[in-house]
Amino acid sequence: MNAVIGVDLGSNSARAVAIDPSGKVLGAATGAYPGAGGWPAGRADPRAWLAGVVEAVTALGERITGRPEAICVGGQSPTTVPVGGGLAVTCRHPAGVTGSPVEQHHAQRALLGPDAEPRQVYDWLMARLGAGERQSRWPGDPSLEGYGRRAATGEVIGLTDGGRGLAEVFGARGGRGGYPSPGPGEGYGLPAGVPLVAGAQDAYLAFWAGGIDTPGRALDPGGRTGGLAVAVASSAAHGDLYTLAGPARGVDIVGGPVSSHGLMLEWLTMVTGRPVPELLELAGAVPHGADGVIVLPYLEGERAPRWNRRLRAEIVGLGSGCGPGHLARAVLEGAAYGLRSIADSLPVPLDVLVCAGSPARSPLWCQIKADVLEVPVEIPAETDLAAYGAALGAGAGAGWWPPPGAAPGGSWPRPPVTVVEPAPRSVYRETYRRFVSLGDAAELRMTDKESLCPTP
Template sequence: MNAVIGVDLGSNSARAVAIDPSGKVLGAATGAYPGAGSWPAGRADPHAWLAGVVEAVTALGERLTGRPEAICIGGQSPTTVPHDGGLAVTCRHPAGVTGSPVEQHHAQREVIGRDAEPRQVYDWLMARLGARERQSRWPGDPSLDGYGSRAATGEVIGLTGDGQAGDHGGSGGPGGSGIPGLAGASGIPAGVPLVAGAQDAYLAFWAGGVDTPGRALDPGGRTGGLAVAIASSAAHGDLYTLASPARGVDIVGGPVSSHGLMLEWLTMVTGRQVPELLELAAAVPAGADGVIVLPYLEGERAPRWNRQLRAEIVGLGSGCGPGHLARAVLEGAAYGLRNIADSLPVALDVLVCAGSPARSPLWCQIKADVLEVPVEVPAETDLAAYGAALAAGAGAGWWPRPGEASGGSWPRPPVTVVEPSPRSVYRETYRRFVSLGDAAELRLTDKEFLCPTP
């Protein structure tokens, strides 16, 4: 069968996507995490993640004909799993959160204990399926001390069901998965090449074609952010920079903390589900009748990088209802992206929207209008899973690994383009959004206004 499978280990479920050599999506499936509701804050049971991955891959495999040519897993990061499978420390844990991704990984290692043999979550999962113990790293990313020997994204690191593969070291021993044959026993066929992955955002950048200067992406999900491609020669040391999939092109920008989470919070406090909130928001005019939301539930990363910030709702009146709040949440996320864009030395030509927020035509239109650029909405909105499939395809020899070719060398999912309709109310409200954020940071110097850090 000419198909490879990519898996994105998301916050709420695992999603598997199969593509063919043309990049066409052949099918998709999800898997749940048993017991996730009882996990302590910032911690997780990696065996439940494994169950979700196996469920998704097995369900997808049942819809395909024959055995896939490769499988790759990517996902949330920074997240650290003890080698023995004890509770993981997730990207939502406060350990090291104000530092770089490498610093956050090392802070997470301290939480689980330095003798616990730390692993990136997708590397731990791949080892359970039969891969050799490796730390999968994107081109240009520094290696993590103590997380195993390095493997490049797109590199074959083992076979499914091979519990003794390469340097495993035997069942239960150092470096070994301890569960030979899991793949075959679970319904995943044995002998399928396993390919080194990467963190979800990097894979989404790859799938979204953020490999040509001026192309940008919001990966969506519970957090979100803005990544913009820029010629490597134009980037400089003051920017948060990483390598794009293409040679000679870097990515600048940064993640945010709570864009999708802000909408989840609103469902909790209103008792209304997301589809109803989106419908109510569509009935409220642009600018939300003056209601503004600063989406800082868990502090803010780019461009403020201030964990002490907290969400604010400004401009509520007696005539406001859930629709105003929902509209202000959608607009606040767009203003947050615009705030990052305005801090960068590169102009946006197009924004690719991914994740669950991309499934809302209203939210995509708001982002197009606020950033004043066209928005591409991929037919496959889980670009992290599609990017993991690109890595699997590289392992199968279908196309180059990231960093080995120029922009446009890899397939992309088909897209729908949302054209912008700039509005003066958005420009004015955006200025107020920035001013309110500035004022919130100034208040943090007064201890009377500080909230406890979760």
């Protein structure tokens, strides 16, 4: 069976997806990060990430037959790993977070010290599997000084060199837990000679997999953060908009990331003691507009469109008749209002929104986003678009299709989708106006010395 493997190194786990030349998903698996609960804020043990990747690929090997044609790893970014050992600095660390991704990487490098040799997290992982010390970069992204020799997303950067451990996955089906023990270049047991392909950060891979390659198509990558990315013609004037090269030739991406959409729901599970499925069920029983309850989802400040890290989350409109369902509904709606505020800041049309990540698994949340943004929402059958996008990168390395930036829109497979049609509502339009006004007021109240909670 012809298959390539893509791996997304997420905030909470690694997810591996195998696809065939038609783009059909042949299998998917996840891997946990041992000891993640004890990591300092904004730091992580990269050995645990490697263990998660090994576990995910091991489990995936149980579901496919034959050896993979190529492997590509992408994921969270900006995140920097010191080659010589020690904790990595993750994208959730405040170092450089108010700057560009390149500035954030360099701030992370400075935090590690002048003698540290830095690598992007997925490049560090690929080097452990047998690739050369390279710097995977999406088309149009500037190079990172000191992070290794540049390689384009979809470019083969090495071969697995064998070793013990995962070889049994494609043979005797063995496995092990905990941290993998081999050193750099020992392959962690993958069969020797499998091409290793340069990846990219998770959002870029999700743009690719979601087909955000035609002007007017947009994506919310979901996860703990989220955001809005809209495809526009490269020939259009973008002004000062946050812009990057799209996956298709002649297409750019504008928009921006947010800080805490999925994280707000995680926070609510913590304070209520109710699991996410229960909160979603309770939210479904609350009227549109949450009976006037509004959540500003700024637990860790906000990126687009306010770009103010000192903002903090607020809950407005609580009454004695409100319960966990009202809070849950307001969190779901607040995330949708946040996306709408980005859309309204862009002088470009939005025709359809692709929802990805764990939030896409909630029909209620997807319907709220469709209603608030007043556009159809596509829900991919494979919601981890970053892993699917990494598989597209592996397929490019295997020669199945062009790398990003080398072909027009529609040149790559994408997962099948379910379409949710919008039902615009006046209560959402009015509550959205209040959401924006409350955010404006929150910024006006702030002074240089104010912060309701310590900055994480």
